[in-house]
Amino acid sequence: MKDIIQEKLNQAVALLHEQNVDCWLTFVRETSQVHDPALDLILGFGVTWDSAFLCTRAGEKIAIVGRYDGDNVSKLGAYTQVLTYDQGIRATLREQMARINPASIGLNYSLSDTGSDGLTFGMYARLIQFLGDTAHAAHFVSADGIVRRLRERKSANEIKRIKDAIDKTEQVYEMLFDLPLVGMSEKQVHERAGEFVRHAGCDFGWERVNNPIVNAGPDSAIGHGIPSDLRFAQGQIAHFDMGLRYEGYCSDLQRVAYIRRDDEDGVPAEVMNAWDACWSALEAGRAALKAGATCWQVDAAARAELVRQGYPEYLHAYGHHVGRNVHDGGSVLGPRWERYGQLPNMAVEPNSVFAIELGVMVPGYGYIGIEENVLVTEAGAEYLSTPQKELIVM
Amino acid sequence: MKDIIQEKLNQAVALLHEQNVDCWLTFVRETSQVHDPALDLILGFGVTWDSAFLCTRAGEKIAIVGRYDGDNVSKLGAYTQVLTYDQGIRATLREQMARINPASIGLNYSLSDTGSDGLTFGMYARLIQFLGDTAHAAHFVSADGIVRRLRERKSANEIKRIKDAIDKTEQVYEMLFDLPLVGMSEKQVHERAGEFVRHAGCDFGWERVNNPIVNAGPDSAIGHGIPSDLRFAQGQIAHFDMGLRYEGYCSDLQRVAYIRRDDEDGVPAEVMNAWDACWSALEAGRAALKAGATCWQVDAAARAELVRQGYPEYLHAYGHHVGRNVHDGGSVLGPRWERYGQLPNMAVEPNSVFAIELGVMVPGYGYIGIEENVLVTEAGAEYLSTPQKELIVM
Numbered sequence: 001m002k003d004i005i006q007e008k009l010n011q012a013v014a015l016l017h018e019q020n021v022d023c024w025l026t027f028v029r030e031t032s033q034v035h036d037p038a039l040d041l042i043l044g045f046g047v048t049w050d051s052a053f054l055c056t057r058a059g060e061k062i063a064i065v066g067r068y069d070g071d072n073v074s075k076l077g078a079y080t081q082v083l084t085y086d087q088g089i090r091a092t093l094r095e096q097m098a099r100i101n102p103a104s105i106g107l108n109y110s111l112s113d114t115g116s117d118g119l120t121f122g123m124y125a126r127l128i129q130f131l132g133d134t135a136h137a138a139h140f141v142s143a144d145g146i147v148r149r150l151r152e153r154k155s156a157n158e159i160k161r162i163k164d165a166i167d168k169t170e171q172v173y174e175m176l177f178d179l180p181l182v183g184m185s186e187k188q189v190h191e192r193a194g195e196f197v198r199h200a201g202c203d204f205g206w207e208r209v210n211n212p213i214v215n216a217g218p219d220s221a222i223g224h225g226i227p228s229d230l231r232f233a234q235g236q237i238a239h240f241d242m243g244l245r246y247e248g249y250c251s252d253l254q255r256v257a258y259i260r261r262d263d264e265d266g267v268p269a270e271v272m273n274a275w276d277a278c279w280s281a282l283e284a285g286r287a288a289l290k291a292g293a294t295c296w297q298v299d300a301a302a303r304a305e306l307v308r309q310g311y312p313e314y315l316h317a318y319g320h321h322v323g324r325n326v327h328d329g330g331s332v333l334g335p336r337w338e339r340y341g342q343l344p345n346m347a348v349e350p351n352s353v354f355a356i357e358l359g360v361m362v363p364g365y366g367y368i369g370i371e372e373n374v375l376v377t378e379a380g381a382e383y384l385s386t387p388q389k390e391l392i393v394m
Numbered sequence: 395m396k397d398i399i400q401e402k403l404n405q406a407v408a409l410l411h412e413q414n415v416d417c418w419l420t421f422v423r424e425t426s427q428v429h430d431p432a433l434d435l436i437l438g439f440g441v442t443w444d445s446a447f448l449c450t451r452a453g454e455k456i457a458i459v460g461r462y463d464g465d466n467v468s469k470l471g472a473y474t475q476v477l478t479y480d481q482g483i484r485a486t487l488r489e490q491m492a493r494i495n496p497a498s499i500g501l502n503y504s505l506s507d508t509g510s511d512g513l514t515f516g517m518y519a520r521l522i523q524f525l526g527d528t529a530h531a532a533h534f535v536s537a538d539g540i541v542r543r544l545r546e547r548k549s550a551n552e553i554k555r556i557k558d559a560i561d562k563t564e565q566v567y568e569m570l571f572d573l574p575l576v577g578m579s580e581k582q583v584h585e586r587a588g589e590f591v592r593h594a595g596c597d598f599g600w601e602r603v604n605n606p607i608v609n610a611g612p613d614s615a616i617g618h619g620i621p622s623d624l625r626f627a628q629g630q631i632a633h634f635d636m637g638l639r640y641e642g643y644c645s646d647l648q649r650v651a652y653i654r655r656d657d658e659d660g661v662p663a664e665v666m667n668a669w670d671a672c673w674s675a676l677e678a679g680r681a682a683l684k685a686g687a688t689c690w691q692v693d694a695a696a697r698a699e700l701v702r703q704g705y706p707e708y709l710h711a712y713g714h715h716v717g718r719n720v721h722d723g724g725s726v727l728g729p730r731w732e733r734y735g736q737l738p739n740m741a742v743e744p745n746s747v748f749a750i751e752l753g754v755m756v757p758g759y760g761y762i763g764i765e766e767n768v769l770v771t772e773a774g775a776e777y778l779s780t781p782q783k784e785l786i787v788m
Contacts (some may be wrong), residue, residue, distance in 0.1 A: 121503035
């Protein structure tokens with residue numbers, strides 16, 4: 001992870017130049033309770049007391065941390081200076097800010113992007129307490145233009161790690177689909193998935209309680225539901241949504257199967273048509289996805305194709321970034337709904353990795369959901385996952 | 395966990411009366427990236443889009459969440475109303491606030507207490523965007539008086555779960571001390587500890603990378619260090635610091651041993667004296683710890699005893715809360731240093747659970763660190779852990 005942290009810190013300095021900000025300040029405390037997601041990119045572990053991480057346009061990378069966190073930061077080897085304190089950070093922080101004397105100081109807050117919004121209101125107030133009587137407080141700006149791009153523009157190392165996480169997830173899915181699903185409850189399948197994930201040496205990309213999401217047939221709650229006692233049966237759709245973390249990077253994939261009845265030869269037309277429509281819509285979105293595209297237009301392409309096929313719009317976004325987190329923040333390939341704020345208006349960055357997804361509820365059968373992971377280049381979007389091009393029939 | 399969430403929500407309503415606040419609003423989004431620790435107390439799982447959790451003095455508990463999170467919140471059975479939306483939370487939030495019409499609205503921000511400081515600066519700005527043109531925005535106050543006490547005053551159910559986590563941790567320590575430490579590296583012992591923790595069915599209470607903290611002898615980094623290639627040897631102190639989570643609640647315990655040289659009969663006097671001084675100081679602090687005590691005075695009692703025994707002051711706080719998190723926020727049994735803000739000036743709440751800890755570096759041998767977990771009542775502080783009353787000799 002050390003190499004990636006160093007890469008990201010160098011990338012941050014370049015982004016300060018590009019975004020015309022003098023200094024980027026990540027200001028955190030007790031990250032085991034409240035975790036600023038920017039720390040994943042520039043530190044990779046937690047700290048306990050008031051801690052300041054400064055990147056400057058001149059290329060300085062300065063960490064000011066409590067004494068007992070100093071050794072870990074020094075050993076990381078990614079900071080040009082590691083300063084420690086015992087009683088309080090105020091004096092050292094003021095000294096450094098006075099020396100750097102930046103005309104603009106980027107802080108981690110954002111109306112729209114969770115991944116750039118790790119500064120708490122209390123920590124902001126604390127910053128004002130420490131610096132309010134200086135000129136610096138008038139120079140605070142949002143760092144979201146920096147943090148968002150730092151997260152979105154993946155390095156080759158990062159892409160490789162995401163690919164590894166995807167491969168692991170596909171292995172776990174193979175084990176899941178080897179289970180004799182019929183008669184098993186959602187809870188039981190969820191439990192077995194836990195064993196497979198541990199066996200694969202992975203962590204869960206979101207909390208375990210609903211990871212994987214397991215949907216047995218038409219009565220299962222669609223969305224982020226916690227597995228229930230509903231049992232898989234013939235003549236139903238089996239749907240899963242799982243995101244895993246491996247060596248610090250994540251995947252997010254859905255897989256779906258039809259469990260054929262003994263008296264059936266093929267798959268019911270309603271199920272097959274829904275599958276075909278979903279796959280066609282997923283590909284329509286992917287065809288619109290390339291560096292420089294406007295995010296909402298990618299979503300609109302997929303959405304329009306699904307509607308053209310006679311199905312209702314999905315009630316979420318077509319795509320979200322995947323990286324250090326499953327929902328990695330940054331721009332959203334989604335409709336211009338209030339809840340997405342400015343995120344759908346952004347341009348797609350090169351070397352970003354998206355989970356693209358959509359689905360259709362088939363009454364009487366269950367939920368068809370597709371989700372794949374793609375790498376975006378100037379030329380387009382290529383699959384990092386092995387796409388599920390056909391409905392699995394069990 | 396459902397029963398505890400219901401207990402805590404009822405406790406929150408009582409605290410609104412006690413603290414004279416009309417309404418408490420927890421406002422979050424994408425909690426897999428930025429997690430408000432108050433959610434652990436009133437929900438127990440994550441949500442994806444803008445979500446508002448409202449408790450009112452009249453006893454209403456209202457959740458407004460995105461459609462795909464609604465089912466989980468409804469099934470929890472702890473909220474009197476669960477309202478869902480598709481495109482944005484604004485309209486529903488405004489309707490509910492207009493209906494409740496509170497004279498004061500507590501928000502999760504705090505200068506001093508991380509556990510009460512889960513509202514990000516961006517989410518605060520979003521709240522202003524949604525409610526800024528109403529009278530509500532003038533009624534925002536910090537909810538830290540509510541959130542802190544909600545966390546500190548543990549129920550019988552919570553205390554039982556903490557005790558279970560402590561018992562598990564003591565089992566893991568037994569396995570650790572059965573290892574033939576001499577010749578093993580810190581990293582190797584850390585690796586084996588991982589197996590023992592999984593075997594015990596526990597999670598790590600803070601991130602795995604430095605949990606447990608493993609210190610082999612005098613050259614090991616004291617504090618929050620990540621295990622190194624240093625190897626345990628005879629004539630050294632072996633020190634561990636581990637916090638585990640079991641069924642949602644945590645422990646935090648240090649254990650310490652002296653590895654005798656083949657040619658030694660007993661323990662060197664420097665080591666033994668340091669151990670005796672630490673134990674005596676820990677007990678001096680515990681004698682001062684009871685409901686209603688002022689936090690910094692408890693720390694001062696332990697600190698003074700250690701100095702009286704001829705050792706330097708420890709450079710941290712004597713005690714922190716343990717609960718849903720290892721560092722559970724709230725008041726701190728610590729010195730009135732800048733980094734602790736107002737936390738040392740608070741009164742100790744009844745039924746709170748603290749990790750109490752201190753230590754001494756013994757030159758040439760290593761670090762003696764003691765940490766136990768205690769339950770505070772009106773009468774005093776009783777051990778929940780089985781206190782390590784004597785230095786382990788290996």
